[in-house]
Amino acid sequence: MMYRKFKAEALFTGDRFLTGGEVLITDKDGRVVEIVDGSAISDAELFAGTICPGFINTHCHLELSWMKGIVPKHSGMIDFLFAVMQTKPAEGQEVKKAMYVAEAQMVRTGIVAVGDICNTSVTIDIKKDRLLYYHNFIETMGFADSSAPDRFMKAVQVFNDFATLYPLPVASNSIVPHAPYSVSKTLFDLITRFPGNRLLSIHNQENSAENEFFLEGSGDFHRLFNAIGVDSSAHKATGKTSLQHYLPWVLRNQTIILVHNTETGSKDLQYINSFAAKGVSTWMCLCPNANLYINNKLPDIRLISENTDRITLGTDSLASNDKLDLLEEIKTIYDAYPEIDIQRLLKWGTMNGAKALDIDDEVGSFAPGKQPGIVHIEGLTPSGISKSAKSKRIL
Ligand SMILES: [Zn+2]
Incomplete structure (x- = not known):
């Protein structure tokens, strides 16, 4: 199976931020497989800011x-x-x-x-x-x-x-x-x-x-x-x-x-x-x-x-x-x-x-099995939202 792997400064799951370098893994259509510890993953797509569900x-x-x-x-x-x-x-x-x-x-x-x-x-x-x-x-x-x-x-x-x-x-x-x-x-x-x-x-x-x-x-x-x-x-x-x-x-x-x-x-x-x-x-x-x-x-x-x-x-x-x-x-x-x-x-x-x-x-969340849409928010982290922050659907 083809997988997509997403990593950002913060991963918002639907109810909380993860900021420990976790990686979101989905299938090619964006259906969530799991969120894993990212330390051993070298081929994730990297984003500044936050990745969150649609x-x-x-x-x-x-x-x-x-x-x-x-x-x-x-x-x-x-x-x-x-x-x-x-x-x-x-x-x-x-x-x-x-x-x-x-x-x-x-x-x-x-x-x-x-x-x-x-x-x-x-x-x-x-x-x-x-x-x-x-x-x-x-x-x-x-x-x-x-x-x-x-x-x-x-x-x-x-x-x-x-x-x-x-x-x-x-x-x-x-x-x-x-x-x-x-x-x-x-x-x-x-x-x-x-x-x-x-x-x-x-x-x-x-x-x-x-x-x-x-x-x-x-x-x-x-x-x-x-x-x-x-x-x-x-x-x-x-x-x-x-x-x-x-x-x-x-x-x-x-x-x-x-x-x-x-x-x-x-x-x-x-x-x-x-x-x-x-x-x-x-x-x-x-x-x-x-x-x-x-x-x-x-x-x-x-x-x-x-x-x-x-x-x-x-x-x-x-x-x-x-x-x-x-x-x-x-x-x-x-x-x-x-x-x-x-x-x-x-x-x-x-x-x-x-x-x-x-x-x-x-x-609504990155629970396994859901296909919630994946959104990148530039300019938003757990510590603040910039006036110019913007969101974009990436999958
Ligand atoms: Zn109205």
């Missing part, structure tokens, strides 16, 4: 790639949503071309799997090429209870389109709620009760107006609803944060990836942890560059990381990010929170993401 991007919207650079930065959440809704959709060819460019960037920079939000079936063709693994989160929304059956039926149609790509559709596709403020209880219940729907995702506490809408019943979301002709006048204060409003609707044995968490506080984090005992699994997905793009504010990542290690990373879409590059997300967190161990940041971007998408039997 990155897992747990939150993206590939279908919005054509919106790159369209919405001004720091416009705030409500005006960001306005801008997205008011932008004239691009032509089909332009949408398609932007998706291919975006996917190529993910491949090049070492992303191997993506949790991808889908409002339509437009990404089906690109996904047939299987350059990346995708879990398709078919997203639905509808504030008015009465619209729930119709909205849900449309989501099921999109689900059925994607289902044709997979032998076991429910393993790679789910129907998910868009956000706490955009999904009624009736619609949420239809989602959680959809047969086989085990892995959910939701945009959670992305800005302060969202919590205000639930806690006080007031705030900027009414401006948004007014503008789109949705009557929100009957909406009442719940006295709960948005998270505490909907998390009880998630069923036992379901897993939900909470995306953004910009306004998630310590009481919310305790609340989340209390649901683990009830059999509801959660992951906190951080998309720091999108948060800076839209709200110019990061989540309290130190607080979140002190409360849980169930953290993953995402790029969000090119509507709110300059790049789909997970190392750029890691660099942003490192820059703002240098006290968080680099080892943890890499784990969030690799093994944790794989666990969240339930594909850790195949990717």
Whole structure:
């Protein structure tokens, strides 16, 4: 058998650094054979920096790639949503071309799997090429209870389109709620009760107006609803944060990836942890560059990381990010929170993401038998990350 042997200043396994000159041995396709002591191996390929498993991007919207650079930065959440809704959709060819460019960037920079939000079936063709693994989160929304059956039926149609790509559709596709403020209880219940729907995702506490809408019943979301002709006048204060409003609707044995968490506080984090005992699994997905793009504010990542290690990373879409590059997300967190161990940041971007998408039997770490993709990160070692650090898929 043909083997490949990789040696670097540091070898990140998926959950820890090895810095003793160990060598990663794979077959010619990158399937891991073992990690061995490197002192007797003279023919390994040598790299400066770190070698790590492929990155897992747990939150993206590939279908919005054509919106790159369209919405001004720091416009705030409500005006960001306005801008997205008011932008004239691009032509089909332009949408398609932007998706291919975006996917190529993910491949090049070492992303191997993506949790991808889908409002339509437009990404089906690109996904047939299987350059990346995708879990398709078919997203639905509808504030008015009465619209729930119709909205849900449309989501099921999109689900059925994607289902044709997979032998076991429910393993790679789910129907998910868009956000706490955009999904009624009736619609949420239809989602959680959809047969086989085990892995959910939701945009959670992305800005302060969202919590205000639930806690006080007031705030900027009414401006948004007014503008789109949705009557929100009957909406009442719940006295709960948005998270505490909907998390009880998630069923036992379901897993939900909470995306953004910009306004998630310590009481919310305790609340989340209390649901683990009830059999509801959660992951906190951080998309720091999108948060800076839209709200110019990061989540309290130190607080979140002190409360849980169930953290993953995402790029969000090119509507709110300059790049789909997970190392750029890691660099942003490192820059703002240098006290968080680099080892943890890499784990969030690799093994944790794989666990969240339930594909850790195949990717996310250098355990023997997996084919996780092999990524070289130049400018990253256990002692620091340089501003110019970059990642590249090498196998
Ligand atoms: Zn998003």
